[in-house]
Each structure stands twice: as structure tokens, then as C-alpha cells.
Amino acid sequence: MICRADSKPFSNGMLISRITTSGRSRCAASTRAIPSAACPTTSNCTCSAARTPSRISAWSSPSNMRTFFIVLNCDSVLWETKFLPICAGGLLPKKIKRETQRSKRLQSPQKIWQSKTLLASIIDSSDDAIIGKTLEGIITSWNQSAQRIYGYTAEEVIGKSISILAPDDRHDEIPEILKKIARGERIQHFESVRVAKDGRRLKVxxxxxxxxxxxxxxxxxSAIARDLTSLDSTRQALQESESRAHALFQxxxxxxxxxxxxxxxxMANPATEKLFGYTVAELEGESVERLLPERFRTGHVAHRKKFFGNPQTRAMGLGMDLQAHRKDGTEFYAEISLTYIPSPQGALAVAFVTDISKRRADEQDIRQQGRDLRMLAGKLMTAQDDERRRISRNLHDDLSQTLAYLAIDLGKLANRPSAAELTADVRSLQRRAAEAAETVRRISHELHPSILDDIGLVAALEQYCEEFQARSGIATHFTSTNVPESVGSDVSSSIYHIAQECLRNVAKHSKAEEVFVEIEAVRDVLRLSVKDHGVGLVARQSQPGSGIGIVTIQERAxxxxxxxxxxxxxxxxxxVNVEVPLLAAG
Known part of the structure; x- marks a missing residue:
């Protein structure tokens, strides 16, 4: 906008568009407030009408330019106006052109308002408290975060001293800060304590x-305050958690x-030092394969890559049973439980290592004791069989023959005519002696089935099944398939006694009406099967002594x-199914 303020006031179209009255009259009215000495004529104009030596000398330097602010009452806008010289011919010299171009860059009131609104929105949306104050410490601005952090509204604090936020032990701090600000200094990241409206002490x-x-x-x-209270609590909790984790690790x-x-x-903990003999400093940075015997290292690399390809937690009960290598070259059995933890570099494996050498030795001792017990049990059963064989032989050779002779002699007495009156009694004694002899024979046979040596396992089993059926009344079906004629005496004795025990259990507990006994050879295995259709083992478990026969069967097998x-x-x-290797049988 251009306005000429001299004896002939004038305003251009841009100024006219800003006011409601005519340009000439408004310009004249506006410039009447300007001293006449302030209305210059150009110092570089070439027209003859303006060549007044006194005026030229007065405005020969650009530093003599005056700036005035004119208030146009039509829209209450404050305009900055520079009075610059023009020539009488109405032409603008270069200096005026430059000022005209600069005036175009000045923002309109609407743009200024938009900028201020945007800046206020940014300040209010900040998570930090932003507070404006004078050099005397009087609060002039207060954003939403300041209200959230300190608890005061803007209406409560604007116009009051910033010292209301300072605790009693820090009142001297604020004047010192304001002194530094007055000297042009800046305060950066200064940690202090302030007091909220409710009395809480805040670390900021x-x-x-x-x-x-x-x-x-x-x-x-301008002060920007960040609340460190919750952050400090979080940092402290994190430090405590890390301390506990470190203590547990150590x-x-x-x-x-x-x-x-x-x-x-x-990382490695002190317990690892005791296990492997290396110090923590020696272990950190080393390959984990160093802790394995050399013969296992290549294979372990593949296992490690597989784990990191799909990391999963492996519980201790499902851990890897490995051999580990100490610094001194000795080896020990170790159980490894694996898990993983995330990190910025990806998953990290965490291995929990336990020395199980003693446990392995104890387990080996237990297994050896089990083998020894089975061997002792076997020897005991062999001794029992030998004793039975001896008793059976004595019963058969001595008592059985004696009873037989007794029966013969009693028969002779009964046949004498002179003994007619004793015939009935003698006949009764003869019958009882015969029954006793048969009982001895049967007991002798059960103690040691010499029939095994005489006719073989299959025939002996078949005969026993027939006798069992006759005594128990339970229909007994016997079949054999591909059983070799020669089966070792130990196997024959075990299979025969197992069949006896099974049939005794059937007679005592099953309440079955029939039973099936089958023996067969399949490839290198001799199989015995005894099957009934009775009440079943589950129903018989509550019966006294029902478990002894099962244990006997297992031990013999x-x-x-x-x-x-x-x-x-x-x-x-x-x-009941029993399988015995034929190689063992031979």
C-alpha cells in the first residue's frame, strides 16, 4: 500500500481496499498526525520541481528514514509504515520498490492468527509441562501438561509467582535460574524437585x-519440565529386578x-566354574563346544543350529543327557535343560547344567543290585528245584516203595484163611496205603517233574493238563505248534512251572469253566499262552495272596x-503270555 503525505495527500488502490472511506480524505486524515518534518522528499529524484537543496541534504542518508505506525479505525489493524521519498513525477525510485516488495512478504492477520493457534495446539499437546514466566518469576502461560503434572489449572497460577512450585528446601533455586536466564544463559536437563498442588514431591x-x-x-x-517420578520408580524397580536376577544367577x-x-x-555363573574348572573370564567369548568331549563337538553344532532354528523350552525332566569335558581333561555326565530369552540380536539360549555323575553311578549300582537280586533269586529257585528233586527222589525211592511193600504185605495177610476175621480191616489198610503211595508219587512229581527228562516238555504239559482237568473239573484244552523236541532243562522247568502256576490260579480264583493252554515256537521265540474266560485279574486283585503267583511267574521268566x-x-x-528266546533255551 502506498500513501503520499504532503501538500497533496494520495493513497493507492491497495490502501483504498483496506478502508471504507475514500482514499484521499482518509489519507489526509491519517497523515495529519504526522509531523511536517517527517514528510520527506526524495534525495535521488531527478525532477526539477523537487530539487530543494535543504531537503536533499536532510534525506541524503537512508538512516534518516522514519518508521510510523498508523491505526486505521475501520478494522483496528496496526500497520507498519515507512515514509520514503518519491519524486514529483510520481515515479518510485529503486529504494521504494524494495520496500514495496518487502511489504508483500508481511503476513496477513489471518495467517498470523493461524500460526499462533497452531503453536498453541502444539504446546498444549506436549507431554511435558511448558511454562512461560517473566524475569521476576511471574507465570504468564501454562499448558495442559503443566496442569496434569502439578495439579493447578491455568486460572489458578497465571499471574502468580513460579515459587509456588518450589519445595521449602529449594526456594533459592528459582532466583538463581532466573538470573542466569537474564544473562542470556540456557539451563539444560537440570534435575530438581517440585511440589504439586496436593503436596506430592515430584522429581522433574x-x-x-x-x-x-x-x-x-x-x-x-520458557521452562519445559518433564516428570521423572514415575520414570524414576520404574527405573528403580527395574534396577531392583535386575539386582535380584543377578543375585539368583550368581x-x-x-x-x-x-x-x-x-x-x-x-555369560556364565560361578557354579559353572566349579563344574568345568574354567573361570568365568575364560568361558565368556569361548565356543560352547569347548565344554564337550572332542568326539561330540561336530554333532553338537548341528544340534545347536537346530535349536536356534526353532527355540523351545526343554524341561529338566526332558533334558539332554550328555557327557561334558572339564578343563583338566576329565569327563562327567551332565544333564542339560534348555530355554531361550529374546534380545535385540535375536533369541539367546540359556542352558542349565547339572552334574549327574553321582546319580548315574547310583543308578548303575541300583541296576547292578537288581541284576544281583535276580541272580540270587535264580540261584534260590535252582536250589529249590534241586531240593525238590532230592525230596522227590527220596519220596519216590524210599517212602513210596515202603508204602508199596506195606500194601503188598497187607494184601498177603488178607488172603490167609486163618485171618478171615481181619479181612475187612486189612483191606481198608491196603486201600489207604495205596492212596498214600499215590499221593507221594503225585507230590514227588510236582516237586520235580522227572517226566520232563523222560518224555519232554510238550508231552509233560499235555499230561499235566489232563490231570488238572481230572482234579479241578475245568475243561482244559492243550495245543502245541512247532516246538522243538530238545529244549534246555532250565527253560523246560521254567515253562512247566509257569504253566502249573497259571493253572493253579485259574482253579483258585478265575471261576472259569474252561481254560486254553498253547505252546508254540515262532522263529527264535518259544511262547506259552494260558487263557481263561473267568472273572479276570481286576476282580481278583482284592483276594488275599492273588499277587504272589504273578510275581513267581515273572521271576521264573x-x-x-x-x-x-x-x-x-x-x-x-x-x-498270560510268556516269551522265552530259543537261543537261551538251547
């Missing part, structure tokens, strides 16, 4: 900067290793490296 980080006016003078301070009796995907040991299986359902019967 302060950044304070000077506020300057358009001329560069410091007129106040105090653990298990060796703990943290391993990177490339196999390098990142173990003597010849055999195995026993039981299949039973309540009300459907029981099937």
Missing part, C-alpha cells in the same frame, strides 16, 4: 530458555550359560531272559 527434569522480544531484549523465560547351584546363536558363551505280559478285563477273563 528442567530445561529453561530465555524469551526475547523483536528487538532481541530478554523479557522472560547364587544358583546349577551351572548357567547364556549362549549366542553362533555358539559363543555370553526272568531266569531264562523271558518276559511276561498280562491281558485281563473284569468279567472277561485273563490271558
Amino acid at each position: 527434569a528442567l530445561s529453561v530458555s530465555p524469551i526475547r522480544d523483536p528487538t532481541g531484549h530478554i523479557i522472560g523465560a 547364587a544358583a547351584t546349577q551351572g548357567i550359560l547364556v549362549v549366542a546363536p553362533n555358539g559363543r558363551i555370553l 526272568h531266569l531264562v531272559n523271558g518276559r511276561v505280559s498280562f491281558q485281563s478285563k473284569s468279567g472277561e477273563g485273563t490271558e
